Amino acid sequence: MTTPLPSETGRVVRFTMIGLLAFSVLQVCWWLVDQSHYAAGTTNMVRALYSADLMAARRLQVAGVPADEISGYFPHVVPDTEGRLMIAPAATDQLEADRGAHVTQYTWESGFFLLVLAGSIGVLWRGLREEREVRRQQDNFLALVSHQFKTPLASLRLSAETLVKRQPPPDYTRQLSKRMIEDVVRLERMVTKILDSARLERGRVEFQKTRFDLADTAAQIVAQLEETARERGVKLINRLTTPIEIDADSIAVDTVLRNLLENAIAASAENKGEVTLSAAPVADGIAVTVSDTGVGFVPSDARRLFEKFHRLDTGDRQSHGGTGLGLFIVARIMHFEKGRAEAYSGGPGQGATFTVTWPVTTGAAHP
Amino acid sequence: MSDQVPRILLVEDDLPLARGMAENLRAETYTVDIVHDGQTGLERASAGDYDMLVLDVMLPRLSGLELCASLRQQGVNTPVLFLTARGDPHDKVRGLEAGGDDYLTKPFNLDEFLLRVRAILRRWEWYRASVASASALNFGGNQVDFRSFRARAWDGREHELTEKEVMILKVLAERPGEVIGRDDLLERVWGQEVYPSTRTIDNFILRLRKLFEREQQTPKHFITVRGVGYRFDSEGTAS
Incomplete structure (x- = not known):
């Protein structure tokens, strides 16, 4: 919801950029082909000049000009073992080498530019895909x-x-x-x-830690949600009844428990199941667990459940009346509380267990 | 239905809204059953003898659109009024394509809701009464069974007809040789409020011609009367 939608103009600019990049790739390819042809043409032209020089040199030889003098005029024309003039093999090799070097230089440069262009296209394409995903989620x-x-x-x-x-x-x-x-x-x-x-x-939140009894908060929330649960045919069981003192923001704790319980009730309404709230001290704090016998989820989705709008991806038939924000809120609050939120399910139809752990507790008593 | 209180099945997952609607429908003397998810709704609608279904589009387990489409596939032609929070025309078309009869966007006006329910029940009542008096139609080698929504065309092919197609056929066949206006057809089959354009009728007539006319380009049974509507000629003598 907070990610700004790219403007229509922004999209047009991005598509134009991709168009230009595609055009540039074609242009670079064309340059490569063109330069290959150019190098080949230049080599052929020099070869033709060398041939003309060879003819001229042979005429000079026939006219009796000494070989040394002829070599001075045409350094790339040399006599063979029988004294016949020919184009020096080294000159021909040099021509080929020059042509090859020219093509190689352009190939490397073009390759580099193509790589940069492909990378840029990749980045832009990914941006567009992300934008589409954001738009889909927002829709x-x-x-x-x-x-x-x-x-x-x-x-x-x-x-x-x-x-x-x-x-x-x-x-x-x-x-x-x-x-x-x-x-x-x-x-x-x-x-x-x-x-x-x-x-x-x-991140515009300020948590104020106070010490309070978790069981009191749980009792209040359960009392408020009991009627909703009853209406939806869900049995709400509170096992968090023994006093547990906790140092945390009371509003945040209330929000977390309420969201978890509402989520569990909604998920259990279909099969008229049970929702159980409990708590237990663990090594690094106090863990509150909300387990239900509801619709459950695919185990690999455990992390994604806490992402914003995750529920929306599951489609109409699994819409249990949430905005797709409840578990996101839980995860964010636990992040700011330096605690953790975890979800577990054996699979669809096998219920789910959500556990939130507050790191700092004092005077914990076993529930 | 004519001598009994109409029975309506209401499938809505929001309990307070479902209760409110049911209370008002009961106050209008209808008998109302409520279920809260699509799957149960499908089971009840398939098994029960309902005169009408009121379906929320967004339901747990099975959406209202899927529910309606499944019913139509099973040959259950009970009229459906869709309720939805989405109001854009595309969703409306989806609902009607799934076999819905009417479409109401939340939050709706109580009187309008009751009016639409009444209109749908009235149209259905007319259709049932009409079928009771004449359950089949034969024309130009075509046979239409208004009870089973099935037809055998002049070329021997069997066709499953939609509820709207048989209702249009029924309206036309009731007054053979008469010109029936597009608005009249809309009112009798859909109710004017559902479709924004009378072009819809034209599309249905095209489909009927495709099924039953020997030459679609020169129809003998479903005759267009330019600027007014259509005339049905069961003899196929029109030129």
């Missing part, structure tokens, strides 16, 4: 975010219009009003998530 993001926003908006509007159209009894009015508030809260959470991810991506 997907917009499509999904628009879906995620418009659905609660549709529900909100429907409830409001139902109130106006039906003039329902007090009980139903209260029910509709409650639904409207829930829709507003859903929208608010999504806006917060998008803003959080943008801030975290730019």
Whole structure:
């Protein structure tokens, strides 16, 4: 979302550059061919001159001019063993050597330029591909975010219009009003998530460490998410009930746990599964684990899950109602907290386990 | 359906929205079943006797478009109203190509939603009643079965017809020899609000000519009345 879209003009410039580079490659190839022809032509021309010189030298020889004098006029004409004049083999060899050197020089220079040009094209091509990928991700993001926003908006509007159209009894009015508030809260959470991810991506965050009880935070979040889980047929189990003191930013911890639990609930809704929250001290800190019996993922995707918009790549049918930002936010927060976030799954349909580890804990008690 | 309360299957993964829609449909006296994912929706729609389906496009497990396409492949022709957050024309066309009857973009107006549901049910009701009175059409060596959506053409070839094709045939066959305007056809088969252009009808007529006319260039059954619409001649005596 934060990567700027290249402008239309930028794209035109890049395509023009590639066109020019392609033209340059052809031009260089043409130069090479042209210079080969030129060198061959020059050699042939000099050979013709040498032949003319040989004829002239032979006439001088017939006219009785001494061989030494003739050699002075035509250094490249020499007598053979029988005294007949001929073009010196060394001169012919030199001509060939010159031609070869000329062609070789142009071949190397052209090769170098072609290499530079090919490298430049490669760099530009890669840039264009990356740009296309960014554009695709952004299109997907917009499509999904628009879906995620418009659905609660549709529900909100429907409830409001139902109130106006039906003039329902007090009980139903209260029910509709409650639904409207829930829709507003859903929208608010999504806006917060998008803003959080943008801030975290730019590093514009300040974490303030305080000491607090992780179990208290967990209990609050679980209580808030219980109804959502129940509605989606998911059993939410909290095993993080024993007090564990932690030195961390309380808002960050809240955000991480909430995102992990929401993600797990969404992934388990299809098969009406279970989501379990637990924690345990580990060698380098305290590890909080959210495991679910949901849709799982391909094990090789474990890292990519924490990338922005990853969920979007899995297509419509695995859209569980997220923006593709939740796990990205978790990973970024854990990065700033100098902790780590890990994901594990045996494969699609086999559930998943997400573990976040905070590096600094004090007074840990076993949960 | 005519003597019973229409049954609607609503496939929407957003629980509050699904509840809101179902409550309003029930208030209009329809019977409504709700499911929250595409796969279950497909199973219910294939097995159940529904008069109409309301499908969200973006569903877990199986998208609404895939669900609709699967149903059509199975020969289930229950009319479909698509709901989607995407409003661009391309998505609309995709929905209609998948066999959808109408398309509503979220967030929608409640009255408009109910109106569209009513319109689709009315068109379907008309089609069913019409088929009950005349379930087959024979013209120029062609035979069309309005119940199975199958046809045998004059050259012996068998064709599977789409819901829209049989509905157009039905409208035309009801009034043989009469000129039927494009707008009239649109209203009867789709409802005016769905397609932006009456050119759509022209494309369907071209397809029907391809299937049933001996010479497409000089049609004898599906006659164009320039600037107005079409006339159906079951005898094929038009020149």
